[in-house]
Amino acid sequence: MGTDCQRIRGERQLMMVKICKYDGQVVPRVQQTVQALAQIILFYTIFYIVLSALFAFCMWVFFQTLDPRIPKWKLDESLIGTNPGLGFRPMPDTGNVESTLIWYKGTDKENYKYWVKSLEEFLEVYRRPGLTPGRGQNIYNCDYSRKPGPGQVCDVDIRSWDPCTVENDFNYHKASPCIFLKLNKIYGWVPEYYNSTEGLPDQMPEELKRHIREVARTRPHELNTIWVSCEGENPADIENLGPITYIPRRGFPGYFFPFENSEGYLSPLTAIHVKNPRSGVIINIECKAWAKNIKHNRQDRVGSVHLELMID
CATH class of the missing domain: 2.60.40.1660 (Na, k-atpase alpha subunit.)
Structure with missing residues (x-):
């Protein structure tokens, strides 16, 4: 049984499609690139952690300028x-x-x-x-x-x-x-x-x-x-x-x-x-x-x- 496969990359390269010919029939098969997905998940996890930490730091600096008993504008x-x-x-x-x-x-x-x-x-x-x-x-x-x-x-x-x-x-x-x-x-x-x-x-x-x-x-x-x-x-x-x-x-x-x-x-x-x-x-x-x-x-x-x- 002969197999002829050709890889086609998607636009975002998140998945690969194998076009394989089995005995004269073309059969598509989706293959996830686990490594690419893991890298993206890790990137966004770190990104949002850093973003949250930066926001928390800015809020902390802002509240240090305020007195809980004295309004800023009087x-x-x-x-x-x-x-x-x-x-x-x-x-x-x-x-x-x-x-x-x-x-x-x-x-x-x-x-x-x-x-x-x-x-x-x-x-x-x-x-x-x-x-x-x-x-x-x-x-x-x-x-x-x-x-x-x-x-x-x-x-x-x-x-x-x-x-x-x-x-x-x-x-x-x-x-x-x-x-x-x-x-x-x-x-x-x-x-x-x-x-x-x-x-x-x-x-x-x-x-x-x-x-x-x-x-x-x-x-x-x-x-x-x-x-x-x-x-x-x-x-x-x-x-x-x-x-x-x-x-x-x-x-x-x-x-x-x-x-x-x-x-x-x-x-x-x-x-x-x-x-x-x-x-x-x-x-x-x-x-x-x-x-x-x-x-x-x-x-x-x-x-x-x-x-x-x-x-x-």
Whole structure:
């Protein structure tokens, strides 16, 4: 039996085809070149190992340039900028993220239960210092004459903020609820206070101006404060809102600033107690934070926050 074979190399030379003639019939047979395949597998294995090692080394060098507590871009260089926002709690449930309406029936515990529970969860880290890493050992009882030292954080003791306490259901059962305000954190931002009765802006509410003058007369050491005002947005809202009290003070004390991302830091809070809102109507409320370097824009909600309140 005679055999006549001719080798034909493929384009990539990964395989060889033998064309053999057996008794006058042409029969193709594929023959793998094991050595070539092994060389290619070894090459790509080493290639990807080296590539992964190079990527890991570059990432290691990159992270050596970063401080876990200090952002690389700060203030005007950052996306956040230098104008802190104002937020409020409780917020509507996550299924309605665009809503800012607090709506409940004051006589129905199951109905206002969500709002009380939401506030309780938000304030848990303030009530239990151990929940925030480092807060226990770094906590310091600050006041206007005792600022925190390096690495220390000021305490925010909300336990005595009656009637805005968890034990009192934040007064939601009496249809005169408490709403908590907080200022967003911006690393290194230092407020420029309205700490004088001179130069108060024209757009500042007269009632807040009177408060600042009273503080200047009786407690001048407390003037370094980011002041807060909350009022109805429209004349009807002002009438329906009724009186408001600020607990424990009307603003955020200056000793909480600047924020330097110290371990255990919690943002200062101010609670507003809406004492006698009119029931059955939606009340539009606008709260503003006041410092010389906080700008306000109602449309963009810069330096302020909008919310609605409705109690049936």
